[in-house]
Amino acid sequence: MARVDFPEPVKALIAELKRLPGIGPRSAERMAVWFLQSPKAEPAALSQALLHAKESIVACPICGFFATKSFCSVCDDLKRDDQMICVVEQATDVLPLERSGSFNGRYHCLGGKLSPLDRVSPEDLNISQLLQRIDAHRSEVEIILALGSDVEGEATANYLADMLRGKNCRITRIAQGLPAGGGLEHADELTLMRALQGRRSF
Amino acid sequence: MARVDFPEPVKALIAELKRLPGIGPRSAERMAVWFLQSPKAEPAALSQALLHAKESIVACPICGFFATKSFCSVCDDLKRDDQMICVVEQATDVLPLERSGSFNGRYHCLGGKLSPLDRVSPEDLNISQLLQRIDAHRSEVEIILALGSDVEGEATANYLADMLRGKNCRITRIAQGLPAGGGLEHADELTLMRALQGRRSF
Structure with a gap:
């Protein structure tokens, strides 16, 4: 029997979403379904924002x-x-x-x-x-x-x-050393070495 | 001094991406920048796929x-x-x-x-x-x-x-029990109870 799958437009949307960085097949599927089913989703707004950003932004x-x-x-x-x-x-x-x-x-x-x-x-x-x-x-x-x-x-x-x-x-x-809020117990050896090397009078 | 931020079209794109399920502010920012900078990104294709899926899919x-x-x-x-x-x-x-x-x-x-x-x-x-x-x-x-x-x-x-x-x-x-490939040591008590209750002659 023919295996049932998402209709073509949904599959095309999933394929495009899957190309995003950090997005796997399952997340892409969840997003596509959200776009189609959630009352909060505004696919037209994202569609517009994508085109506008790409057109208007230069380096x-x-x-x-x-x-x-x-x-x-x-x-x-x-x-x-x-x-x-x-x-x-x-x-x-x-x-x-x-x-x-x-x-x-x-x-x-x-x-x-x-x-x-x-x-x-x-x-x-x-x-x-x-x-x-x-x-x-x-x-x-x-x-x-x-x-x-x-x-x-x-x-x-x-x-x-x-x-x-x-x-x-x-x-x-820029200086290398202990990050703000971080204790010595979480710092790796290289960070501590550089923090010591870069010490300043107090 | 005025704080520098992304230009308005990028901020609008980040705001739209942030609304996706499972996407936080940092992922949204990373995606927006990817759309603008990566040669592999095709914002027009996603834009089109969104509109097409929303228009053509019904329940x-x-x-x-x-x-x-x-x-x-x-x-x-x-x-x-x-x-x-x-x-x-x-x-x-x-x-x-x-x-x-x-x-x-x-x-x-x-x-x-x-x-x-x-x-x-x-x-x-x-x-x-x-x-x-x-x-x-x-x-x-x-x-x-x-x-x-x-x-x-x-x-x-x-x-x-x-x-x-x-x-x-x-x-x-549908039956409840041990998932395929899972050992007893990873199954919780409720699953094991139901697996026992649903036992079948072998």
Whole structure:
């Protein structure tokens, strides 16, 4: 006998939902059914939001952050400090830094990190744009490397430090140590080693 | 200083994605960024699939399963056994039963289960339609209750059994016991009790 399955439009919807990051076949099925059955679901609203976001969002040509106009809201802001550029891996890394409320300079999004295994080489990252930005500065600029502390983040930081040597800039790196609210018993050895190395007078 | 956030179209997309079942703020953000940055993302395809599914899918007026035409593919199938109706809670419960390949009758989707806490009473379920289907049969029909074995499923099964008493039908219920591939050490006491009660000669 022919096996009964979802009708074609539902299967097409499940197939599209399954492509989302972190969504498996079962979650996709649950979402599709929710869209069809829940009175709270508004598939037309999501449909519209998807198209609108894709059409209107571009990468800022200066820093790589999300922009709707020609430049992003950070690059457009005249009140921000031009003497500091915070280098991050992804455009999304700008948000947590902004939420911390402790940085008022500019950003530069590399668009990834060096990873030979994933075939990400320096040409794939927005590194030449960063060099141009530094060259365009008349006075010394502080380059704050806010990259992850994993192997690829370390490699990217070291590569950038090499590239920036001799330029009119001061290179710093965000501190590594014990996370806020975390006790010593949950910290791994590498974190504790770096926390000790980075100790400051109290 | 003004806090930098995602541009408005991205925030609107995140808000819509966050409404999906099982999706929190961080997953929604990750999905939205994936849609904007990943070369594999096809927001237009999902957008289209959503609209198409919502427009073309209706509940089958006989059994409540998903249908694109006037009736669903099970009710349309002339080769299926009219003498058996398998009662399930949700339209989605039809699929796992079909995948088991061991049932060739008709289905009836209640659209939920009795749950006073969630204010689901018998009038909210497709129970009167089930009674009509049984009354329309000339010969005796077997009603197989394939409801969950949780409290609400039990209550719904008992309520249906009460309602069907005196009708020209035989009421059966799918077996409860040890799941396939599971050892005794992982089974809870209630499952083992029911497995013992439901024992069959070997």
